[in-house]
Amino acid sequence: MSLRVDTENLPVLKNDLIIRAARGEETERAPVWVMRQAGRYLPEFLEVRKHHSFFECCKTPEIACELTLQPIRRFKGLLDAAIIFCDILVVPEAMGMTIEMNPAPSLPNPIRTPEDLERLPERIDVNKKLGYVFEAVNLTRHKLNGEVPLIGFCGAPWTLMAYMVEGGGSKTYQKAKEWLYRWPEASRTLLTRVADVCVDLLVGQVLAGAQVSCRISFCDGQAKLKKSLKKQLLQVFDSWASELPPALYQEMALPPCQYIAKQVRAKLQALGHPGVPMTLFAKGANASLDVLASEAGYDVLGLDSSITPAQARKLVGHKVALQGNADPMLLYGGQDAIKAEVKKMCDGFLAGGGGWIANLGHGVTPQVQVDDFRCFLESVHKYSRRNPEKAEVQVSNEKL
Numbered sequence: 001m002s003l004r005v006d007t008e009n010l011p012v013l014k015n016d017l018i019i020r021a022a023r024g025e026e027t028e029r030a031p032v033w034v035m036r037q038a039g040r041y042l043p044e045f046l047e048v049r050k051h052h053s054f055f056e057c058c059k060t061p062e063i064a065c066e067l068t069l070q071p072i073r074r075f076k077g078l079l080d081a082a083i084i085f086c087d088i089l090v091v092p093e094a095m096g097m098t099i100e101m102n103p104a105p106s107l108p109n110p111i112r113t114p115e116d117l118e119r120l121p122e123r124i125d126v127n128k129k130l131g132y133v134f135e136a137v138n139l140t141r142h143k144l145n146g147e148v149p150l151i152g153f154c155g156a157p158w159t160l161m162a163y164m165v166e167g168g169g170s171k172t173y174q175k176a177k178e179w180l181y182r183w184p185e186a187s188r189t190l191l192t193r194v195a196d197v198c199v200d201l202l203v204g205q206v207l208a209g210a211q212v213s214c215r216i217s218f219c220d221g222q223a224k225l226k227k228s229l230k231k232q233l234l235q236v237f238d239s240w241a242s243e244l245p246p247a248l249y250q251e252m253a254l255p256p257c258q259y260i261a262k263q264v265r266a267k268l269q270a271l272g273h274p275g276v277p278m279t280l281f282a283k284g285a286n287a288s289l290d291v292l293a294s295e296a297g298y299d300v301l302g303l304d305s306s307i308t309p310a311q312a313r314k315l316v317g318h319k320v321a322l323q324g325n326a327d328p329m330l331l332y333g334g335q336d337a338i339k340a341e342v343k344k345m346c347d348g349f350l351a352g353g354g355g356w357i358a359n360l361g362h363g364v365t366p367q368v369q370v371d372d373f374r375c376f377l378e379s380v381h382k383y384s385r386r387n388p389e390k391a392e393v394q395v396s397n398e399k400l
């Protein structure tokens with residue numbers, strides 16, 4: 001099967017701030033993007049959603065591309081990365097599960113017992129099942145015109161397993177945790193099966209956005225890459241990491257994330273690709289941050305708002321870059337509070353040194369006002385300069 005993917009003549013990247021920060025560089029200003037930046041707080045997103053179902057948006061490359069570009073267009077010059085419009089639940093869907101969005105995700109036929117694992121395929125043809133993601137990534141790379149890098153993503157196996165077993169979101173994660181305690185081996189089987197799809201999904205996204213003179217054949221899975229530049233990032237979302245006690249998180253949820261990082265790097269290397277920076281957002285897994293920094297195999301660790309920049313940097317040292325971590329609810333606090341809190345966040349991360357990517361501690365929520373979101377981005381631009389004296393001189397010169 002051939003995909004609509006054109007990796008020739010991709011535009012040259014004009015803003016590599018986030019790639020440099022992800023590699024641990026102390027950048028002149030913090031790069032900024034926001035989790036769920038393409039979403040329901042944007043009137044133009046809601047307009048598109050009036051006419052198309054959620055999965056129709058994900059599965060139609062032209063629509064997914066348009067939704068990815070909406071925040072980049074509206075906040076021109078303020079966002080330093082785009083994230084491809086998709087959802088973490090496309091993986092269980094590709095594995096044959098039914099997902100309904102009404103409006104929260106619901107899986108009417110959850111995996112209830114280890115016997116149900118038989119319903120899940122051991123392997124899937126990722127080009128066939130998830131080729132629409134690769135087409136959307138490729139189209140978006142062309143349409144972005146090199147303005148900012150594109151982030152590809154997937155959900156982490158534990159978070160996906162929780163949805164697959166619970167049949168949706170949950171307050172207690174009783175069923176998913178029951179699996180981990182009662183059926184650890186079957187849980188590992190499920191986690192690994194999900195992780196294998198995640199690996200192929202991430203690799204496919206990188207290849208679909210690969211640089212100019214790359215020659216990729218999606219038909220036979222063979223890729224001959226002559227040359228490639230590092231222009232993309234990948235993020236693994238483990239939104240429910242904090243639901244597990246640290247020892248259980250490290251025993252069950254972390255290994256599949258390590259496996260994903262290792263496999264993605266190995267597969268890209270085997271194809272002659274130089275690799276891309278990878279971020280692990282293990283939300284709230286603060287008690288494991290030191291372990292994540294030394295053992296997870298990611299370049300960047302995402303933080304939620306339950307830890308200070310200083311505490312996080314102390315735990316991870318300079319082994320990784322950090323991403324985060326303003327409280328998403330700050331965006332409801334008015335612009336004076338937004339400016340003051342962003343300044344504190346910037347001061348905290350800059351004092352700790354190392355690479356830092358500004359973000360919220362979790363996704364932006366639907367009722368946020370667009371102007372308040374803009375204020376958040378502008379405040380990061382203003383307060384995250386490494387050389388404020390110089391910036392002030394420049395401003396005063398401009399005034400003269």
Ligand SMILES: Cc1c2[nH]c(c1CCC(=O)O)Cc1[nH]c(c(CCC(=O)O)c1C)Cc1[nH]c(c(CCC(=O)O)c1C)Cc1[nH]c(c(C)c1CCC(=O)O)C2
Nearest residue numbers: 035036037038039083084085086087088104105237239363
């Ligand atoms: C847990 C999770 C999901 N999806 C995702 C996560 C991990 C991040 C997190 O914890 O927030 C990840 C996600 N979902 C979506 C993106 C797109 C890119 C982006 O802008 O970040 C990304 C990166 C679009 C979406 N995914 C969804 C929407 C809204 C659907 C709609 O338009 O009705 C969007 C824009 C639906 C979705 N999908 C999911 C939920 C819980 C919901 C419903 C509630 C909500 O919006 O948060 C599962």
